Amino acid sequence: xxxxxxxxxxxxxxxxxxxxxxxxxxxxxxxxxxxxxxxxxxxxxxxxxxxxxxxxxxxxxxxxxxxxxxxxxxxxxxxxxxxxxxxxxxxxxxxxxxxxxxxxxxxxxxxxxxxxxxxxxxxxxxxxxxxxxxxxxxxxxxxxxxxxxxxxxxxxxxxxxxxxxxxxxxxxxxxxxxxxxxxxxxxxxxxxxxxxxxxxxxxxxxxxxxxxxxxxxxxxxxxxxxxxxxxxxxxxxxxxxxxxxxxxxxxxxxxxxxxxxxxxxxxxxxxxxxxxxxxxxxxxxxxxxxxxxxxxxxxxxxxxxxxxxxxxxxxxxxxxxxxxxxxxxxxxxxxxxxx
Amino acid sequence: xxxxxxxxxxxxxxxxxxxxxxxxxxxxxxxxxxxxxxxxxxxxxxxxxxxxxxxxxxxxxxxxxxxxxxxxxxxxxxxxxxxxxxxxxxxxxxxxxxxxxxxxxxxxxxxxxxxxxxxxxxxxxxxxxxxxxxxxxxxxxxxxxxxxxxxxxxxxxxxxxxxxxxxxxxxxxxxxxxxxxxxxxxxxxxxxxxxxxxxxxxxxxxxxxxxxxxxxxxxxxxxxxxxxxxxxxxxxxxxxxxxxxxxxxxxxxxxxxxxxxxxxxxxxxxxxxxxxxxxxxxxxxxxxxxxxxxxxxxxxxxxxxxxxxxxxxxxxxxxxxxxxxxxxxxxxxxxxxxx
DNA sequence: AATTGACTTGAATACGTATTCTTACATGCT
DNA sequence: AGCATGTAAGAATACGTATTCAAGTCAATT
Numbered sequence: 001x002x003x004x005x006x007x008x009x010x011x012x013x014x015x016x017x018x019x020x021x022x023x024x025x026x027x028x029x030x031x032x033x034x035x036x037x038x039x040x041x042x043x044x045x046x047x048x049x050x051x052x053x054x055x056x057x058x059x060x061x062x063x064x065x066x067x068x069x070x071x072x073x074x075x076x077x078x079x080x081x082x083x084x085x086x087x088x089x090x091x092x093x094x095x096x097x098x099x100x101x102x103x104x105x106x107x108x109x110x111x112x113x114x115x116x117x118x119x120x121x122x123x124x125x126x127x128x129x130x131x132x133x134x135x136x137x138x139x140x141x142x143x144x145x146x147x148x149x150x151x152x153x154x155x156x157x158x159x160x161x162x163x164x165x166x167x168x169x170x171x172x173x174x175x176x177x178x179x180x181x182x183x184x185x186x187x188x189x190x191x192x193x194x195x196x197x198x199x200x201x202x203x204x205x206x207x208x209x210x211x212x213x214x215x216x217x218x219x220x221x222x223x224x225x226x227x228x229x230x231x232x233x234x235x236x237x238x239x240x241x242x243x244x245x246x247x248x249x250x251x252x253x254x255x256x257x258x259x260x261x262x263x264x265x266x267x268x269x270x271x272x273x274x275x276x277x278x279x280x281x282x283x284x285x286x287x288x289x290x291x292x293x294x295x296x297x298x299x300x301x302x303x304x305x306x307x308x309x310x311x312x313x314x315x316x317x318x319x320x321x322x323x324x325x326x327x328x329x330x331x332x333x334x335x336x337x338x339x
Numbered sequence: 340x341x342x343x344x345x346x347x348x349x350x351x352x353x354x355x356x357x358x359x360x361x362x363x364x365x366x367x368x369x370x371x372x373x374x375x376x377x378x379x380x381x382x383x384x385x386x387x388x389x390x391x392x393x394x395x396x397x398x399x400x401x402x403x404x405x406x407x408x409x410x411x412x413x414x415x416x417x418x419x420x421x422x423x424x425x426x427x428x429x430x431x432x433x434x435x436x437x438x439x440x441x442x443x444x445x446x447x448x449x450x451x452x453x454x455x456x457x458x459x460x461x462x463x464x465x466x467x468x469x470x471x472x473x474x475x476x477x478x479x480x481x482x483x484x485x486x487x488x489x490x491x492x493x494x495x496x497x498x499x500x501x502x503x504x505x506x507x508x509x510x511x512x513x514x515x516x517x518x519x520x521x522x523x524x525x526x527x528x529x530x531x532x533x534x535x536x537x538x539x540x541x542x543x544x545x546x547x548x549x550x551x552x553x554x555x556x557x558x559x560x561x562x563x564x565x566x567x568x569x570x571x572x573x574x575x576x577x578x579x580x581x582x583x584x585x586x587x588x589x590x591x592x593x594x595x596x597x598x599x600x601x602x603x604x605x606x607x608x609x610x611x612x613x614x615x616x617x618x619x620x621x622x623x624x625x626x627x628x629x630x631x632x633x634x635x636x637x638x639x640x641x642x643x644x645x646x647x648x649x650x651x652x653x654x655x656x657x658x659x660x661x662x663x664x665x666x667x668x669x670x671x672x673x674x675x676x677x678x
Numbered sequence: 679a680a681t682t683g684a685c686t687t688g689a690a691t692a693c694g695t696a697t698t699c700t701t702a703c704a705t706g707c708t
Numbered sequence: 709a710g711c712a713t714g715t716a717a718g719a720a721t722a723c724g725t726a727t728t729c730a731a732g733t734c735a736a737t738t
Contacts, residue, residue: 008694009694019718020719021716021717023695023696024696027696031715032716032717033716036716036717050455051456052458052695053456053457054393054397054402054693055397055694055695056695057695057723058393058693058695058696058725059695059696060696060723063393065436073418074418076418079412079415082412083411083412086439087439090439095438095453096437097404097435097436097437098425099429100422252622257623260623284595284599285594347725348724348725357688357689358724358725360686362724362725363726365725366726366727370685372685372686391723393724394723394724394725397725398724399725399726682735683737684735684736686734687730688730689729690730691727691728693723693724693725693726694723695723696722697723698721698722699718700717700720701717703715704715705714706711707712708711708712
C-alpha cells in the first residue's frame, strides 16, 4: 500500500538520485542514461509514484485541460459528440472539464471565472446560445475558443458547424423534387445560427424554384414547441404536405403528433425531414429522413483547430463547415430517380 | 484588456499591500479590514485578477475536482444524471472532470493513473462494469470513491442504486396481478449488479406466487441483444404474454420488434414493462410502463455521501438504495383496482 | 500608566514539479 | 598529452498561491 503522497523527492531519495533526475525520467523528450532511468523507474514503481499534474501545470503553464461549456444534453446529438470529444481529446493528451451553462446571461460571469481560474488551455462551447457577452469576454482573455455547432457573426471566433445553409437548401430541393407543393418549416431556434442558417438555406432553395413556404414557425429546438407548432399547422385551412423540421429531436415530436394525435400517414399524407441524423433517427419507430451532421468529422475538426490554436500553430481563427449527406429513410417520399 | 497573467503579486503591488493580504481577500473565512479589502478588490478588478486554482490546489491539497468515470452515454438515464450531477456538484463548489472508460481491463490502469495524477478529490463511477481490479486499486489509493447505479460485493465500497431487487419484485407482482401467465424477462447485463438484482427480485416475486418465468435472456443492456432476444422468444412454441425488460433503453427496442416486426399489439397481446423511466418513456411512441429511478434523488445521495467522505464527515462507506414508484402507462395491462 | 490581549498585516516558507545553470566527466581530436 | 566538445546529473530557482510565524497596532483592562 503506497503512502498517501509520494513525491518526486521521495523517489529521488529511494533511488539515490536528485529530484530533477526523477522529473526528467517522467518528462518525455529528456535525455537520461539507461542506468539512471532503470533505477528511478524501479523506485517509482515500488513507491507507487505518480507525477502531480497540478504542480506540473503550474510550472509549464499548460493544464492540458479543455473546458467544455454545454447548455443541455437532451438532444442526443450533443451526447454523441461529447463522447467522441472526450475520446479524441484524450488521445491528444487533453482532459475535459465540463461546465453546464444555464444559458442565463447572469451565469456567464460565474462560468467564465470558473473556467479561467482553472487555467484551461482552451474552451469548446457547444449548444450554448451565442451570448455575445460571453464570447467577447473570453476572446478578450485570449483563451483559445471554438464554437461547436454554432456559428457567430464575429469573424474572430473559430467555429465548426455542418453546412447548415447548404443542408437546408438541399432539403428544399429534395422536397420539391418529391412533388410537394405545400411545404412548411418548423425551424430550429432563430436565435441560434444553426437554426437560422438551416431556415435561410431552406428558403433560398424554395425561392430558387420560384416557391415560397406554406408556413414558418420557430420550434425553439424544443419538443414541446415543435409539437405545438405541428398542431397549429394542421389547424389551418391549408395544411402542409411536407414539413422540414430544424433538428431530429424536434422531428420526433412532430412525427408523434402527426401519426398519433392527428392520425396522419407519414409519408403518405405528409413527408417529414429532420436534421442531425442522431442514432434514434434510424430506429424503426421513426425511420426519419434527415440531413446527417457527421459528429465524428465535426469533432475531429474541432479538436484539430483548437489544439492548433493552443499550440500557436493556427493561422488565425477559422470557420469550418462540414458537409453531410441527406439520409433517405421512410419518413419522406423519395422522388423518382433520386440518387 | 487585462495582461495575459495577473498574479496576486501584481495586485498586491498595485494596491500597495502584501501578497498574503491579497490571498486573504480571496480566501473565504479570513479576516481582512474593510479598507484593505476595498483597496485590494479595486486593484484586482482593474487588473482583471483571478486566483489560480492550480496553485491554490497545490498548497491546500484540495483540487475541488471530482473525476467521473463513465463507459457510455447511449442510455439517456446517464445523460440526465450527468447533467444533474454537474449542477449539484457545482453548487457545492466542485467541478467535474470526465473520463470515458472503454470498459476494457487494459484501459483501467491508464484511467486510474490519469485520475489520480490529476489529484481529484473523489471519484464517481457510473455505468461502468464493476471491474474488481479497478475498484480495488482505487480503494488502495485511498481516494473517496462511489458507484452510481452499480452495486458491488465489496462492502468497503460506497454505492447509490435504486432498490433494484425490490423494483424487480414489484414488477413481478404487477404482472401477475394483471393476469399474465407466461412471463419472460429480458434482463440487464448479468455481469452488473443492476441487471442481476432486478432479475433476482423479479424471480423472487414470481416464486413467491409459486410461479416461474417462461424464459430469461440476458439483454446485455444492448438494444441489439434485446431485440434479438425478443425475436427468439416469439419463435418458440409457447410465447410470452408479458415481458419485463431490464431497462427502458432495451425496452424501446423490444417494443419496436413486437409492434413493428411481429405485428403484435402492446399491451393487447403482450405487456411490456421497463426500468428507469427516462424521459423518452413518456413519449407517445412508447408510453412505457416502467419503474422509475429517481435520478435527482440518486444524484443528491451520491453527492452527499461523496462529499461526506471527502471531508471526513462520513461514518465509513455506505450502500444507499433509493426506491422509486412503478409508473403506469399504456404498455402493460393494468390490473383491476391497482393503485 | 502599564500590561494584556485581540486583531491585522507583512515576511518567510511550503506545495511538487520543470527548467536553467553549473559542474563533472568521458570522448574525440590534433 | 593537451584541449575542445558533448553529455549527463546535481544545485538552485521559479511557478502562484495559502499558511505559519513574528511583529506591530490599538483598545481595553487593572
